[in-house]
Amino acid sequence: MATESNDVVTQLLQQQLAKHLNVAALSVFLFDYCLTFSSEVHHVWGRKWETTRIVFTISRYLPFIASAMTCYNVLYSHKCGAYIFILDALYDCCIISAEVILILRTYALWGRNRWVLAILAVLAVAFIAAAIGSATTIDFSLPGDSDSPYSFYPSSCAYRTSRSAAFQYIFLMVYEIILQSMNTWRKFRTYRNVQSQTLHTLYWDGIMYMFWVILLSAVNMAVMVTAPLASIASMDTAQVAIHGLLASRIFFNLRDCDERIHHARTESSDMTLVPLHYRSHGSTSQSPAEGSGS
Template sequence: MATEYSPNDDVAQLFQELFSKYLNVAALAAFLFDYFLTLSSEVHHVWGRKWEISRIIFTTSRYLPFIPSAIIVHSVFYGQKCDTNNIQDVIYNVGIVSAELILVLRTYALWERSRRVLAILMALGVVFCTAAMVIRTKVTFSLPGDSEWPYAWYSYGCTSPTWRNSAFELSFLMAFEIILQCMNTWRKFRTYRDVQSQTLNTLYWDGIMYMFGVILLTTTNVAVIAAAPIASIPALETAQVAIHSVLASRIFFNLKECDERIRGGGAEPDISLDTLRYRSLSVGTSLSRVEHSV
């Protein structure tokens, strides 16, 4: 039996849809604003430099999210052809993975460029991605009222009851980010608590604020997808990929600025961050010199 909707229900559903639309617009606007705000840092630290692995990862995480962000904003207003949804998902996920790789590089730096740590994190990332995709395709998660939702109302063209399954993917992403933050915190207070280093403090404390923002955003998005009405599900879709890019870029710039400040001849004995250059010089060697000088 079809469910009858009262005028109040219609108004509530319309408000949810409008809220979702304009929240995506706000996220795209914030993304563009931060891009131009940090463009001078990119010009200084990235442009004209050699195309290394770190620069490729940064460029991908910095620019690729503009594509799905624009598509999402267009889709929530004008609808979307379902046959392009898979392409959008691939671009969207690659953008987030690239941002996560920058977070991995930060952890790699704090762990003295340990290849074992890097290999474990990369393997863990692959396992989490595979598990998320398998669960999303094999398990259908929905709320009791989802089947009664008037899908024809909704302008976001590919709405379906399986939309909530993306909460599984984001849950694995959230778990991975929490693992990274726990590793960084343990490393800072277990290994470097007696090291007086401005660079190390910047690398850790600035990074922890950005990481907290990323984890908070992912957690909120999981809650929205899992519990909110269907019209509100895409509310944070642009924010998820855009804010990941913004915060990962700022972590990258912080690493570069710390490295540049020390290479410029600072008076304080400090740590040289060659991690993102992938050269043979080990951060561990520099750390050993610092520890002996304290």
């Protein structure tokens, strides 16, 4: 009897930790939004509502709704119904919109090559289908799950909320690794002889952000596979909020580098960045990185 009571207390403490981590992730997201708000005003406000801005706006602001709903669900809910299905839809839209930002960055660095964009789009659709398929066909659980006093989501409630959903993050990580590999190959194959601080900043800042995006997905997958049931939801808010946060920073990084190429002519070597096809349209400086991948 005492052992059962101790198990219940342990589960409650694990559940409390999951709640704190979700609230912390939301706080980090809100704090970073305040830090980068001036960048959004400078690089986004006042520009035309083209594809890039629409995707950015979705990836920037939809996580506010999804993160708040995720936190509420972790703190007060855990019930099946319309709420969890709407939350899943918003959650997935946030991840996809953030990935589109990463796709557009790769598209920009590859000189707006439509074949590259088409291949990445086909791969994205295939990986999404595979991720959904894996969630419906793979049934994974740990031996102690059935004896746990903590009741998590019913298996039929939502595919994202079981341990089996962790395998979806494999497809997400592989896709992000493909994007980063393409960017690395492009940098060292096409721009290896270009001595430009702007290009250096564009590439290495992107590397840093992509590293954290991939690491976030890896940690979330590890938590869902190995953690006790009460702790599975620990990274739910972080996955959607930090994913959007890093995608926004990659977006601002591209905009800032593009602006420096157009306006900061102190680097004579920037004039050699012809393969990037930077050019102006009308009165607003714009480039492939800005018009398609920024």
